[in-house]
Amino acid sequence: MSRVFDRYASVVFLLIGIFFIVESRAFSTAAYGSGVGPDLFPTCLGIIMVLLSIRLFYETFKYPPDNDKKAKLDWKRFGTLLIVAIGYALILEWIGYVLSTFLFLLIGFQTMERGKWLKSTVISALFSGGVYYAYVHVLQGTLPAFPLL
Template sequence: MNKTFDRYAGIVFLAIGAAFVVGSRSISTSAYGSNVGANIFPMVLGVFLALMSLRLIYETFRKQQQQQQAEGRKKEALDYKRFGIIFVSAVLYAYFLEDIGFVLSTFLFLLIGFQTMQRGRVGASLLISACFSGGVYYLYVYVLDGSLPGFPAWLGLS
């Protein structure tokens, strides 16, 4: 973990989260066939991203102080391979979201992300990915009366 990179990434993601919140305010508050407006999901994601970014920035300063007190500076290598895998999977997630649906694309994205960050424990990764993607879909579509792309038509589950 590179503290300088984490700090700058936290600042960039804080700005992106703030932009999501500001941008979501210009989206209409009602949507056809949905009681939840199209502005809610980006606003919640923006707030969540901003809060997580603040936490990351705080942690980098705290870790830096602890590290300086405990030992001298060490050079840490950046893990470009993991970053590349997660970046490509995020781009593919956004590209295929409409084609294969929210549940399946979110499940695959989370599974790839979990296995990229920590190899092994495939069963736990499968369970968490399935529960999260299915749970968010159920909560948003059935509880909040929102609309998300369901399953692809070729599966026959729509």
């Protein structure tokens, strides 16, 4: 259990709770034919959330202190893949499904482990082309097509 993370998390959950309570005040307090309006449920939940986050904050004081011995995390590879994934979402509708998926997989495979370019290229091409063919031509679904066609 990480004391630092749980403290920050409890503050975030507290803010979420307050946000929902405050924003619910804008909704009407009654619906047609009923004294119970759309504000009731989110307001109640917001209050429970605030109480629970205070409880979590209080609990963190009883935690054993964080030990500094942390497992080394591979942030570089994670960051690269995260950026590549966001880039994939950005270009998907622009250059089409097949090209963007091919690029994403190729870069993804190489980020995971360098080398074996031929195998990576073949798998990327088979996956992107195969999914597109099966989904669009066999199952008659819709995916962004090639930009030039």
